[in-house]
Amino acid sequence: MHFLCKCGYRFHDSTDCISYKGRIIADQDWNEFWDCIDKIEKSHENNHAIYERIDDLFHLNLYQCPSCGRVFIENPENISQLIRFTPCLEGEPEPDVNKRLLISSHGEKWKxxxxxxxxxxxxxxxxxxxxxYPTLNIQLDDLTFDDYESFENRFYELFEHLKGLRLISYAxxxxxxxxxxxxxxxxxx
Ligand SMILES: [Zn+2]
Structure with a gap:
């Protein structure tokens, strides 16, 4: 899925682990979520239906624009519609907000x-x-190549660097x- 923010930022939702995307669970569903975990622990059968149910409980996506901080939430009555919320302070638009609300609970240490x-x-x-293609909380540039040597050198250079910083779990x-x-x-x- 692709969509444009009011500020012009283009959202791409076509990979996993997106730093500006989250999933919402309703507080009214929270007990059912723990019931599902309980069932998985107790049963040694095929738990496919339970996993599907957990997926349903977290069915609603939200996105935050990394450029201006606006938040978009899917309308549960019409998932293709996104409802936009603008950060405000005392009724006035407040652009200077935390724009990384949806990064991992590990924060910048997320791998x-x-x-x-x-x-x-x-x-x-x-x-x-x-x-x-890095999937990271930090931005990297110049990642396309036409000669193999530069490509390979850059890959191993990045690999050693990111591994040293403990910012990747696999490569x-x-x-x-x-x-x-x-x-x-x-x-x-
Ligand atoms: Zn924006």
Missing amino acids: GHLYADWYDEKPEWCDCRGMI ILNVNRKRTFMWSEKNNE
Whole structure:
């Protein structure tokens, strides 16, 4: 899903772990959520229906514009409609608010991941042959490449840097759709 904020910021909701997206659960559903957790712990059967129910309980999405702080909440009666809320202080628009309301409860220490793809033959859907896609709370620039050496150097440079800062839980490098490098924190503890 894509939509525009009133300030011009373009929202993209097509990946996981988005820093400006959250999910709402109604307080009236909170006890049912814990009942679901209880059922999962007790049963050793296929819990698919319970997981689906948990997903339903958190069905409503909200977004905060990282540029101006406006908040958008899906209308439960019509999910394709987003209701916009403008930050106000004493009735006056207040643009200087915390614009990172929806980042992880781990805050800036949240661990994201690093993903990179290289194609010897430039794919039709792409303007370049190499791309690095970080999912992080920090912004990185210059992540598209046309020569392999710069692509690979930049990937390993970023990998070492982010691993050192403990900001990634895994990293993957694919070359012509083949996995050539994979690191995961779990396997290296
Ligand atoms: Zn905005």
